Amino acid sequence: MISTATTGTNAVDWEQRIDFDRLRAERLARLKAELERSDLGAVLAFDFANIRYMSATHIGTWAIDKLIRFSLLTRNTDPIVWDFGSAAKHHALHNPWLNTTTAEMDADPHAPHHGAVRPRLESGARAGISTLRGAFNPNAGIAEDVAKKIKRELEKFGVADQPLGVDVIEPPVLFALQREGIQVVDGQQLFLTARAIKTQDEISLLTEAASMVDAAYDKLYEFLRPGVRENEAVGLVSKTLYDLGSEYVEGVNAISGERCSPHPHVYSDRIIRPGDPAFFDILHSYNGYRTCYYRTFAVGSASPAQNDAYKRAREYMDRAIALVKPGATTADIVSVWPKAQEFGFPDEEAAFALQYGHGVGLSIWEKPIFSRLVSLDHPEELKEGMFFALETYWPSADGIGAARIEEEMVVTATGCEVVTKFPAEDLLIAGQRFYTVNGPLPDLRSSQSHLNTPAGRGEPGA
DSSP states (O other): OOOOSOOOSSOOSSSOOOOHHHHHHHHHHHHHHHHHHSSOSEEEEOSHHHHHHHHOOOOOGGGTTTOOOEEEEETTOOOEEEEOHHHHHHHHHHOGGGEEEEEEEOOOTTSTTTTOEEEEEEESEEEOOOOTTTTSOGGGOHHHHHHHHHHHHHHHTTOTTSOEEESSOOHHHHHHHHHTTOOEEEOHHHHHHHHHBOOHHHHHHHHHHHHHHHHHHHHHHHHOOTTOBHHHHHHHHHHHHHHHTOSEEEEEEEEEGGGGSSOOSSOOOOBOOTTOEEEEEEEEEETTEEOOEEEEEEESOBOHHHHHHHHHHHHHHHHHHHHOSTTOBHHHHHTTSOOGGGGTOSSTTTTTTTSEEEEOSSSSSEEEEEOTTTTTTSOOBOOTTBEEEEEEEEEOTTSSOEEEEEEEEEEOSSSEEEOOOSOOSSOEEESOOOEETTEEOOSBOOSOGGGOSTTTTTOTTO
């Protein structure tokens, strides 16, 4: 599947771009379909991405890690969202899709249609809050209040005797639900299965998010030079993305020089020097949809060892992309990647996420997952409309640098389309060119000037 909509950060009347009404409707339809196929009566979400997928509500990225808001979908309702009081009022005013008709079970034993399901119009935007990750005094009864809210809806809509799937949950809330007689089971797989196949509007949003990172890499390529610190590169990338309309810059992995091997997965204040390798991972969100997008550079020049490492990482990437198509499996992809022992690790767990792949959507690690740790024994089939990133890594033979490459792609009817467009087929040299009396300093060279001796040059008899 390839989205035919054009991309742009504005909505316009003269082109078909993102249709947000369709996006909301199709996401909810996929989630409802998975719920119908399951043996669950309802699903309860505390995970920020699952709440957004279910209800199309958002209160800012500050809330991502707090588990304070929650959303419920039953077999007989559209989403109900409990949120901060002011946020709930805002939803009621500006999220009309939450004001929906639900099917309520008639619980009155004296009613003529006792036990029947009848329609009811009510707001799905409610005031409510969870335990603030334990910050509330446990004696305040907040966890118990959450459980009572959920039980009331499950009973009202006739699913209280069926399992409740939950994605992530704090123990006090779990225990409170169980004390209410609710059977709590794992609901995360249902959410992730629903989210695995992207709609055309999701693909357009993911492509737009990647295009913003294309621009950030262009700025970064111009900026890199000796004397720049890793944290300055993070600042430049973040400003570029926010200027383009990013909702949230989740992180910028900026890794250079000897920090490249082993990969530390966090930037520092290291000063970049002539001849350094430097790789970056840019993770941000546009209208909720993420990127995970690595590129590697050499600054001023590249050593032969660094160039060889890049060629190796690129070859593993290209072999993997060539296999991506509907019907292929994650096992097919990881089978062309090296074993952990081949690049200096004792086992696949120790090397996890270096030769790796993962779905990308409202979060950066979704289904399917590609790793020799799990995929050979538990393969997942690739399907049209899946959107994921593949990542390869190779340390340089000199023990200093490494190459890291990542491409995002969508599975099409016949193969895949790569949506990450910043050049990566060969190692790019960033920074200004240097000139000697004999002309330009070579791009491929050792950065050690003390090798300019007869012995260093390898001259006969030296």
